[in-house]
Amino acid sequence: MSRIMDDDRDLDGLSESERRLADDLRRLAPLMREQESVEGIVSAGFRQALRDHLVYGEEVAPHPTFARALREHLLASRPIAPAAPLLLRRPVWISAMATVIAVLAVLLVSLVERPARPAFAIPRTTRADLLFNLPTSEILVRSMQATVSLIHPRPASPYAGRLSLTAHALPLGPAAVAAYRLGPPPRVMAQVHRLLHIHAAARRIRIDETDWIVAQDGGGHSGRPVHSLAISEATGEVIYHDRRNFQLPHANHPLGAGQAVLAARRWLTRLGWPGRDMPLIGISIVPRAPLLREIALGWRGVRASAIPEATLWVAPNRSVIEAWIWPPVASRTTLGAIPTSEAWDEIRQHAVPVVIAAIGHNLKVPGTGGVAHVSVAEILVTTLHHGAYLVPSYRFSGRVLLARHPHPATWLSFVPSTQ
Amino acid sequence: MPSEVLPDVIARARRGDRAAFGELYDVYLPRAYAFCRKYSASREEAEDLTAETFEKALAAIDRYEDRGLPFSAWLLRIAANSIIDRARRTQASPLRDDDLARLHDDSFLAEWEEAYWLLEHLATLPEDHQQVVRLRFYEDQPFTEVARRMGRSEGAVKQLLRRALRLLRGSIGGEDEPDHG
Incomplete structure (x- = not known):
């Protein structure tokens, strides 16, 4: 000293x-x-599971203490192979980590510096695709159809009035962005009786050039509540209705958020989705249905998407009464991106639709506003013959003041970000 | 940069905002886990203790009061109590007497927290700056030895240490306290 x-x-x-x-x-x-x-690196699985448990009250996996106690109890009577001493294990662990980090670094550098040749061609994004990804206003559906989701019954309506929007100091945007191709339609229909207790035989129907496979109990003149599953053969979109548990006479509270998420994950897992691993992106109460929880889960490995992979309504008795689901990601590719200023030009020139939240469909008054936020999000683009894709886009949003309206409203628009 | 939380995050968490508690969790998980790992026989035991610590913190956060005690010190107190309780309960991994004394001592917890905080900032410095700090302060080496081991002149090593201290001071930021919680 x-x-x-x-x-x-x-x-x-x-x-x-x-x-x-x-x-x-x-x-x-x-x-x-x-x-x-101290070997103080927290495992990613533990970190995420405990976070979900604390923040969302989720029991994604059994509580670690319980799981460990159970494991010890189960293994107590069996010989357990002694663990290697820490000093022996550590070099192996460190070298494995170093290898993984090196591989990731190489991948990252190659992706960032040189967008590889795309693994697949992404489809052209139409105005209809953009509107499909923008939020819809609350819509009351009067007659239930197997192929119309109550969660997303129709595309958004573009704002019909003239908007004068300005932007100051837009960020440059990323050099490269990721696009994804979704998998084929899920093979759920063959097991619809076992998995969902729908007894009707599946049949094929065509709506707007798209073939759907539909199985439906009840509805129509039967006097029984609708219980149906519909799968689009073109895109793999899945729509589920179950009105059997819509009115629960003894329920006066929605299910707890954590329990609702758990019920949603279990339901998805039973149908063959990776329910346990899909990132939770939203928990809310269904508008006009205060006893129903809406749970939204995203695609694994996809950072942000305009539409969730799965949106489910969960009733107080843990049953899923409405679901709108898309197939999991099948492949990913990297593409060069345009700068945000180029995307902004599309909005300025009215080449892409803009929606304003919580505004009547017929409003046409002019408005002025600015860009407050720009981010990258994947939008869902569907095709008639080649499935569905997640296409990277810039999401512009901000506030707008409409003539004769005292309070500013929020506007939103998507512009595809690929070159 | 090492992460720290703003007081309003703690205030929101106290009002029952789970997302705010999630922010606290993100910031304090590594140090709570490292602390639990230090007094655990295995990684599994450390994970159990860490989970128990955050569950207790979540249950009691509405009663947390900032009376000059940083949030992290409050969290480490919960962790220390969990470690002591577990050792009493299970007898599986008994604590040594000196460890038990440390875990009861709040000033030790404050020092642990301060050391972890410094370590986080030290890790942000360039490699050679970290090395000169480690040789000089961790290994208690005189400048002549530090210079020999780094293959530099004594003057160059002194200059490097000055720069390292200046950068570290800048990283810590003025006269800040070790924790904003």
Whole structure:
């Protein structure tokens, strides 16, 4: 100690606070050494599971303590292979991690610096696709059809009035973006009786050039509540209705958020989706149905999407009474991106639709506003013969003041971001 | 940069905002886990203790009061109590007497927290800056030895240490306290 203190006198030119910092480092060095020797890296699985448990009240997996106690109990009577000593295990662990990090780094560099040749061609995004991805106003559906989702019954309506929008200092945007191709229609229909207790035989119907496979109990003149599953053969879109549990006479509270998420995940897993791993992106109460929870789950590995992979309504008795689902991602590719300024030109020139939240469909008054936020999100683009895709787009949003309206409203628009 | 939380996040978490508690979790999980790992026989045991710590914190956060005690110190106190309770309960991994004394001592927890905080900032410095700090303060080496091991002159090493301290001071930021919670 004294040797170092004497030696430090030679270290001139330090400020008072820097000298105090040197003293702190000297004082805390033993503890810092201890901390560095602790194998303190938290596993990603544990981190996420505990976070979901704490934040969403989710029991995605059994509580770690319970799981461990159960495992110990189950293994107690069996010989357990002794774990390798820590000092032996650590180099293996470190080298495995180093390999993984190196591979990821190489992949990342190659993706960022040089967008590879796309693994597949993405379809052209139409105005209808853009409107499909924009939020719809609350819509009352009067007659239930197997192929119309109550969650997303129709595309958004573009704002019909003239908007004058401005943007200052737009961000440049990424050099490359990811696009995804979704998998084929799920093979649920063959097991619809076992999985969902729908007894009717599946039949094929054609609506607007699209073939759907539909199985439906009840509805029409039967006097029984509708219970149906419809799958689009073109895109893999899945629509489920179950009116059997819509009115629950003894229920007066919605299911707890955590339990509703768990019920949604279990239902999806039973149908063959990776329900446990799909990121939770929203929990809300269904408008006009205060006893129903709406749970939205995204695609695994996709950062942000305009439409969730699965949206489900969960009743107080844990049953799923409405679902709107898309197939999981089958492949991914990387593409070069246009700058945000180029995308902004599309909005300025009215080449893409703009919607305004919570505004009547017939409003046409002019308005002025600006861009408040720009981000990248995947929009869902469907084709008649080649399935569905997630196409990267810029999501522009901001506030707009409409003539004769005292309060500003929120506007929103998507512009495809690929070159 | 090492993460820290703003007081309003703690205030929101106290009012029952789970998303705000999620922010606290993101910031404090690594240090809580490292603390639990230090006093656990296995990674599994450390995970159990960490989960128990955050569950207790979530249940009690509405009673947390900032009386000069940083949030992280409050969290480490919960973790320390969980470690002590578990050792009593299971007898599976008994604590040594000196560890038990440390876990009861709030000043030790404050020092642990301060050391972790410094370590996080140190990790943001360039590699050679970290090395000179480690040789000088961790290993308690005189400048002549630091210079020999780094293959530089004594003057160059002193200059490097000055720069390292200046950068570290800048990273920490003025006269800040070690924790904003």
